[in-house]
Amino acid sequence: MQKPVRILIAKVGLDGHDRGAKVIASFLRDAGMEVIYTGLRQTPEMVVNTALQEDVDVIGVSILSGAHMTVFPRILELMKEKKMQKILLTGGGIIPPGDMEKLDKMGVGKLFPPGTDTGEIVEYIHGWISKNKQ
Numbered sequence: 165m166q167k168p169v170r171i172l173i174a175k176v177g178l179d180g181h182d183r184g185a186k187v188i189a190s191f192l193r194d195a196g197m198e199v200i201y202t203g204l205r206q207t208p209e210m211v212v213n214t215a216l217q218e219d220v221d222v223i224g225v226s227i228l229s230g231a232h233m234t235v236f237p238r239i240l241e242l243m244k245e246k247k248m249q250k251i252l253l254t255g256g257g258i259i260p261p262g263d264m265e266k267l268d269k270m271g272v273g274k275l276f277p278p279g280t281d282t283g284e285i286v287e288y289i290h291g292w293i294s295k296n297k298q
């Protein structure tokens with residue numbers, strides 16, 4: 165039997181809007197994933213350290229504050245320092261398409277805007293795990 169996907173859902177910075185993150189966490193849990201939710205006001209360092217301690221397969225960052233071009237690159241940098249390349253960094257929120265493309269080129273996984281069908285998110289995560297966690 166395959167172990168369930170472990171995913172960390174994080175809210176980074178001063179962004180205090182966590183309803184979307186909690187909804188996504190609930191859907192991912194219902195899809196059979198083990199979800200760890202960090203709560204509000206996390207730093208990139210806190211997120212990466214928690215991901216390492218919890219031995220997660222995926223880090224999902226919810227961001228509505230406009231700080232995505234700072235937060236995602238910093239998390240990627242910390243993940244590289246800690247040799248966490250086998251962990252998917254993904255997320256969602258208010259992120260312009262052009263910035264999504266830039267983040268993709270940096271190595272961030274697919275990012276999901278508000279209103280994305282949750283089945284699409286679950287399918288993406290399972291597909292990434294199947295392809296990269298052999």
